Structure formats: structure tokens, C-alpha cells
Amino acid sequence: MFTIFVRTVILYVIIIVGFRLMGKRQVGELEPSELVLSLLIADLASVPMQEMGIPLHTGVIPILTLLSLVMILSVLTMKSVRLRALLCGKPSIIVREGQMDQREMSRNRLTVDELLEELRGQGITDLARVRYAVLETNGRLSVLPYAGEMPVSAQQMGVVGRETCLPLTLISDGRLLADNLHRRGLNHRWLEKMLAAHDCRHPSEVFLLTIDELGGIYFAKRASRGGKNA
């Protein structure tokens, strides 16, 4: 049992580090090669994890080899467009000027039902409204409607909107993030004033406090033990 426990920890750490090296993509956005890698690693890790008679290296060596190959290929695909197209494929234009490209659909094994389902998912029920629909290499469909079908922007309306500001978390679940406080040019005296203004004495009484670049503040008190917000 101890062996299985230690092996599980080792393999888990290796897999986490490996996936961390792969980047921040979501599972649903994996390229075909990344999907294959994920499936292979899961399978390779599970065998020595369960079977004590198999040496650990039979799982670790193929996992490390695969991760090394992925890292090499990821660097090479960044440098070579041709290799990128070979490994990841190319986006396919499925709808052009409102017309479906049946050959491309057939080549990508995309049925009409699937296309319509994807369009409905993006709020489009009429194919004639679509100027381009592109099947991306990660399998997602990007839809570009005609200009007349696009929502009006603030710029087109001649309205000057308030810029979106990036909020910085100062207190998260009762924990003060002092680095962020100093990054905004604030100090503990400002924080004490802010807490006092919301009837709080200590950061531990705050669930979330954020401040954006223009000084906009979001303050949420921590819920009391009974579950109600104080």
C-alpha cells in the first residue's frame, strides 16, 4: 500500500508539472496532438500506479519522453508555419458568403445538423446571416456575421464609454494581499480607513476587496457563521 501511495504521489506531481508546461489551455481547446498526449499520459500513469509488480520507470520514462517531445514540437511549430499546419491542421472555411462549402464539410466530417447546432449555440438561426464560419484547428466554430448583422458598438453610436479597468484583489477570503496594496500605491492606513468605513476592524472580516485602476472599489464582508452576510 505504501508503494502505491508513494507512486501515486510521484506520478501525480510529474503529470501536474507536465500539464503546467503545456500551457494554460482548457481541455476543450486542446489541439489534436495535445488531446492524444493527455490520453496517453493518463493511461501510462495509471498502470504503474495500480500494478506494484511493474517498475515505476515504465510509467515515468514514457511520460517524460512524451512531454519532451511535446515541448520540442511546440517550439518547432512556433518557428515553422509548415510544421504547424502539419501537426495542428489548418482552419477550414465552412460557410462563405452565406453558402455552405459542402466539400470542406465532408472533408472535416461535419454534418449539416452539427453546423446548425453550432450556429444556434452562437445565437444564429439563419445561415444567410453568416458571412464566414470557420472551423478552427481546436474544433470550435468561429462565426463572422455580415456587418449589418453585427451588434452596434459604442464607437459606431458615437458614445464614449467608460474604459474597463483591471481590478486588483486586496483582500481575498480574509487574507490581505499586501503586494497588491503596495502595487496600487496604497498603505495600511488607507486600508484601515476603508475597513472602518465598512464597520470592519480586521482584514479577516472581509471576503473580497478589490480596487481598479480608477479607484473603483468592490467590498464584500465575510458571511457570519450562520451563513448570512454581516
Added chain:
Amino acid sequence: MKRLYVALTLLLMLLAASIWNGWWIHQLTEEVAAGLEEAMVLVGREDWEGAAQATRRAREHWQKHGSLLRVLLRHSDADQVLLSFAVMEANLQWKKADQYAAANAQLVCLLRLLGGMERPALHNVL
């Protein structure tokens, strides 16, 4: 580019380790098998004491690398080798030449198979 070099280095290290592993296990299994063949010759001459010493030397040589072998080989294979040594030593003790010969041949064959299995050869890859 740093990631590329790190990955290439890791890959080359894994390749080197796997080649070394194949070479080392082949060497070890050949040495142990040679010791057992020598013991078999001694049994043929009815030199039971000499055969026992040669078999013990072969077992000790194998067991000297016991921990590493359990890391590198399937545990069932490593256990099978030790089990065969125990059977051979019991046969030597009771001077059962025919049963010793069978156990010796079986172990020599197993060792050569283990050594051959780890060698970097096309037939192993395929």
C-alpha cells in the same frame, strides 16, 4: 529556445539511460549465465563443492545489484531469478544432477531472455 534545449537534453538523457540500461543488463545476465554454465560443467564432473561455489558466486553477483534490478526489471522476473537460484542450490545440496541441470538450463535461458529483451534492437522495438 531555452525550452527546446531543456527538452532536447531531457530526451537525450532518457535515450542514453535506456541504452545504458540495455547494455548493463545484458552484461550482467551474460556474466551470471557464464557462472552458471561453469557450475554445470562442474556438476558434470561430479565436483559438487565447486559447483556449489560457482552457483553461490553467480547468485551473489546477481544479488549485489538486487535493488537496482528491482527498479529496472519487472518484479516478477527479478523474483523468478532468485527463486531459480534457490531451487538450484537445494538440488546441489541433495546432489540431484538431473534436476540441477534442468533448473540451471532454465535459469540460463531466462537470464539470456531478460538480457536480450532490454537490448536496443529492432526486433525488440517491433
